[in-house]
Amino acid sequence: MQVKVRLHNPRRDLEIEGPITIINLLARLDLNREAVLVVRDGELVPGDESLSDDDSIEIRPVISGGAL
Amino acid sequence: MKCVTCRGPAIIDIRRHNSNFCAEHFIEQCHRQVRKAIEEFEMFGPDDKLLVAVSGGKDSLAIWDLLVDLGYEADGLYIGLGIGDYSDTSLDHARAYAHSRDLRLIEVDVPSTFGFDIPNGSRAAKRVPCSACGLSKRHLFDEEAIKGGYDVLITGHNLDDEAAVLFGNTLHWHTEYLGRQLPVLPARDGFPRKVKPLVRLAERETAAYCIVKGIDYLVDECPMAAGNKHLSYKNALNEIEAMSPGAKHSFYFGFLDRAAAFFEVEASIDREGLGACASCGAPTTSEICAFCRLVDRAGGQLPERTGVSAVSVDLGPTRTGSVQ
Numbered sequence: 256m257q258v259k260v261r262l263h264n265p266r267r268d269l270e271i272e273g274p275i276t277i278i279n280l281l282a283r284l285d286l287n288r289e290a291v292l293v294v295r296d297g298e299l300v301p302g303d304e305s306l307s308d309d310d311s312i313e314i315r316p317v318i319s320g321g322a323l
Numbered sequence: 324m325k326c327v328t329c330r331g332p333a334i335i336d337i338r339r340h341n342s343n344f345c346a347e348h349f350i351e352q353c354h355r356q357v358r359k360a361i362e363e364f365e366m367f368g369p370d371d372k373l374l375v376a377v378s379g380g381k382d383s384l385a386i387w388d389l390l391v392d393l394g395y396e397a398d399g400l401y402i403g404l405g406i407g408d409y410s411d412t413s414l415d416h417a418r419a420y421a422h423s424r425d426l427r428l429i430e431v432d433v434p435s436t437f438g439f440d441i442p443n444g445s446r447a448a449k450r451v452p453c454s455a456c457g458l459s460k461r462h463l464f465d466e467e468a469i470k471g472g473y474d475v476l477i478t479g480h481n482l483d484d485e486a487a488v489l490f491g492n493t494l495h496w497h498t499e500y501l502g503r504q505l506p507v508l509p510a511r512d513g514f515p516r517k518v519k520p521l522v523r524l525a526e527r528e529t530a531a532y533c534i535v536k537g538i539d540y541l542v543d544e545c546p547m548a549a550g551n552k553h554l555s556y557k558n559a560l561n562e563i564e565a566m567s568p569g570a571k572h573s574f575y576f577g578f579l580d581r582a583a584a585f586f587e588v589e590a591s592i593d594r595e596g597l598g599a600c601a602s603c604g605a606p607t608t609s610e611i612c613a614f615c616r617l618v619d620r621a622g623g624q625l626p627e628r629t630g631v632s633a634v635s636v637d638l639g640p641t642r643t644g645s646v647q
C-alpha cells in the first residue's frame with residue numbers, strides 16, 4: 256500500500272511511498288504551499304501531519320484565474 | 324501544530340500571521356478579518372441592501388456565507404456566461420448553496436438574454452475571452468444592482484486577486500487603473516457602490532473556509548482561464564510569498580496606505596463626461612457603451628426594451644447625456 260494522491264488541473268492520481276509529511280510531499284511534487292490545500296475525507300490536513308501508507312488525500316489548488 | 328487560540332490540534336497554518344488555527348478558531352479568524360475590512364474601509368452598514376456577485380466558486384460562496392453569518396441580509400447574483408459544462412456546473416453550485424441557506428439568487432443568462440456566449444462571442448468580437456467576460460460581468464452586475472435597488476454590490480475579490488491585479492498594473496504602469504484599485508468604489512451616477520470584503524483573506528483561506536464549513540464550491544477552473552496573465556502574476560507572487568510570508572499583504576495594503584492617493588486624480592478624470600448609453604441606458608463616456616458594442620460584435624442582440632426600461636439609469640439633472 257502507498258499514499259494515494261489526487262491532483263487537479265489536469266486531474267491525475269499518484270502513489271507515493273509513506274510515511275511522509277504534507278510539507279515534504281508538497282516539496283517533492285514541487286508545489287507551493289501557498290497555492291494548495293490538502294484534504295482527506297473532506298477535512299483539511301495540516302502541514303506537519305505525517306501520511307501513512309493507506310492514506311488517500313487530495314491536493315486541491317486554490318488559485319483561480321480569470322479577469323476580474 | 325497547535326491552535327494559537329485554544330492550543331488544540333490545528334488544521335491550518337497561516338504563515339503571514341505566524342499562526343495556526345483549529346477549525347473553530349479559523350472560522351472566527353475569517354469573521355474577524357472580514358469584519359475588520361468592512362469597518363476599516365467603511366464598506367456598508369447593517370441596514371444596507373447587499374447584492375453579492377456569485378460564481379459558484381470558493382470566493383463568492385465564502386463571502387456570501389460570511390456576510391450571512393455576520394448577520395447581514397444579502398441576495399446573490401449569478402451571471403450565466405455560456406461557457407459549456409463549466410457554466411452549467413457553476414450554476415448548480417450557486418443554486419445549491421442558495422437553497423441550502425434559503426437565500427435569494429438572481430440569475431441572468433447571457434446566451435438566452437443577449438444571444439451570444441463568451442467562447443464564441445469573444446472570438447467573433449476578436450477579444451480575449453476573459454476580457455469580454457469581465458466586461459460583460461461588470462456591466463450586468465452594475466445593471467442588476469441598480470435595477471434591484473441594492474445599495475452595495477459585493478464581489479469576492481481576495482488578497483491574491485488584488486495583489487495580482489496591482490502587480491500587473493504596476494508592471495505595466497497602468498497609472499489610469501491604479502487610482503481605482505480600491506476595496507471600496509463609491510456609488511456614482513448610474514453605478515452602484517462596489518466593495519471587496521475579502522481583501523484581508525488570501526485565496527488559500529477562502530478555499531479553506533469553504534472546506535471547513537462544508538460549502539460545496541466548484542473546484543474546477545474555468546477552461547478559458549488557462550495561461551492568462553492574471554494566473555502567472557499570482558504564481559509569481561506566491562513564489563515571493565513562500566520566501567517572505569506577508570509579502571502579498573504588504574504589497575497591497577502598503578499601496579493603499581502610501582501610494583493609491585497619488586493616482587486618484589488620473590482615475591477621476593476618467594469619471595467625467597458620463598452620459599447614458601443610447602442603446603441600453605447604462606452610464607458611459609461614449610454614445611454606445613462597451614457592453615452594447617460587445618453584444619453587437621459578438622453577433623448577439625440586446626433584448627427588446629419595453630417602454631421605459633427598468634435597466635435605464637437616471638443620470639440626474641446635471642449629467643443627462645452632456646459632456647461636462
Ligand code: SF4
Pocket residue numbers: 320321322323404406441452453454456457545546547548
Ligand atoms: S476565467 Fe475568464 S472567461 Fe472564465 S469566468 Fe473567469 S473571466 Fe470569464
Ligand SMILES: [Zn+2]
Pocket residue numbers: 326327328329330331344345346347348
Ligand atoms: Zn482553537
Ligand SMILES: [Zn+2]
Pocket residue numbers: 600601602603604605611612613614615616
Ligand atoms: Zn449599452
